[in-house]
Amino acid sequence: MVTITERVRQLAPHWAVMLVVLFTSFALLESVVGPPPLWQSLVIAAAIAFGYPIVTRRLGVAPEVWQRE
Numbered sequence: 436m437v438t439i440t441e442r443v444r445q446l447a448p449h450w451a452v453m454l455v456v457l458f459t460s461f462a463l464l465e466s467v468v469g470p471p472p473l474w475q476s477l478v479i480a481a482a483i484a485f486g487y488p489i490v491t492r493r494l495g496v497a498p499e500v501w502q503r504e
Contacts, residue, residue, distance in 0.1 A: 445498035
């Protein structure tokens with residue numbers, strides 16, 4: 436069993452990368468087409484939040500707590 440401290444230590448860099456990807460995608464979207472409505476922003480945020488762990492698993496860079504057993 437992984438402790439909370441170890442889990443946070445493993446996930447903190449990935450959370451930071453997800454936030455950078457999120458803010459970068461919003462900045463690019465806003466500069467190209469203007470500010471999106473709230474519902475589109477929520478869809479984009481959900482896609483990044485749920486897609487990032489899948490992509491990291493496929494690339495083999497996911498932390499141990501995200502690995503499927």
